[in-house]
Amino acid sequence: MILLCGDCRLLMPDHGPFDLIIADPPYGETSLVWDRHVRGWLPLAAKALKPHGSLWVFGSLRSFMATAPDFRAAGLRHAQEIVWEKQNGSIFHADRFRRVHELLVQFYPATTRWRNIYNAVAKTDDARGRVVRRKKRPFHSGNIGSAVYHSLDGGPRLARSVQCFRNTHGRAIHPTEKPVALLDMIIRVSCPPNGVIGDWFAGSGAAGVAARLAGRHYVGCEIDAEMAPRARDRLASLLPFPAGERA
Ligand SMILES: C[S@@+](CC[C@H](N)C(=O)[O-])C[C@H]1O[C@@H](n2cnc3c(N)ncnc32)[C@H](O)[C@@H]1O
Incomplete structure (x- = not known):
């Protein structure tokens, strides 16, 4: 298990290739200091995939509509999406529906046929x-x-394709921490056992916890110098891989 501290665009390409990339980039929708759209990571992530690898990206419909051309330009094709339904959501606008869901969209390289992508x-x-x-x-x-x-x-x-998982409000160490159970589901479907997962916007390291539970290897990257050590501590508190397996 590796948790890097720094810019994923600089650090992650050297740690690939990955069987699965999980990306939960800032959506650019709140006034939080770190919630700024990150440019240029998609082509780097696409290049860092193994030939059978795929990429699951978190976002809102608004964020995907704003970045759709970037996915095409990076040579990525849409495979499917999951709606993550939460028990309660966030109120961004007092005059609209309360949003109790987020999207999780899977992409794969347009140069590979879907049937050759790892998919349990x-x-x-x-x-x-x-x-x-x-x-x-x-x-x-x-x-x-x-x-x-x-x-x-x-x-x-x-x-x-609509999956309900409790969000982590009240016990999270990151303001947008994702449920381990949701990440566990994605990992088991899209990363072969013993495969390597790259988590380009690691936040709390929740995907690392899920990777450990599922027996996959994990490289996460978080730019926030205060959050990265907290994520690292969280991962260090988990049981190590059995002897002989790569950590
Ligand atoms: C939506 S949060 C991720 C939350 C994470 N999935 C979790 O479950 O805890 C996005 C994270 O990306 C980080 N970030 C923003 N730009 C980054 C970059 N260029 N490289 C690495 N991390 C970055 C932010 O600091 C923030 O913690």
């Missing part, structure tokens, strides 16, 4: 018993064949 399909064991009749789907939607089968109560089905 996310499933939940909550199917209801019924007869399923499935039509054949075109090749571009994953070569899904036709079938008729009986699903069982409690059997597997594809995980839903």
Whole structure:
């Protein structure tokens, strides 16, 4: 487990290539001192991916709309998105809906076919018993064949794209700390066991905790000289990898 202190644009390229990059950059939507749009990190991150690697980025619809051309220019293609639903959200505007969600969007290099990207399909064991009749789907939607089968109560089905996780308000060490359980889910789906995760905007190091739980290696980077040692201490308090594994 490595937690670097400094600018990810300078430090992270030398620590790749990564099987998975997690990026939770400042959205540029609040008056917090560090909440300023960071330019130029995307092409560097895209270059730092392994051929089968992908990138999950946190953001709001507003921040993704503002940066959409940057993803295309970096040679990245949209794969899918998850809506993270929180138990309570933030009020940014008194005259709009209370925002209780954030987006988590996965991108992959346009030079690689999606089927060659590492992807352990996310499933939940909550199917209801019924007869399923499935039509054949075109090749571009994953070569899904036709079938008729009986699903069982409690059997597997594809995980839903809206996922509810409690946010960490009240116990967080960072103002926008993400839930470990959410990061754990992403990591298990998109990083092979023993793979290397690059967390380019590490904040509290929450993704490092998730990486440890999932048995993946972790390199995080945080520019804030006060937050980085706190994240480092958090990671140091976790159990080490079993003997013989790379830390
Ligand atoms: C949205 S927060 C990340 C929160 C983190 N995901 C967590 O769960 O704790 C963004 C972080 O990026 C850091 N940051 C901003 N610019 C950076 C840069 N150029 N390199 C590395 N970190 C940066 C900020 O200091 C801030 O802590």
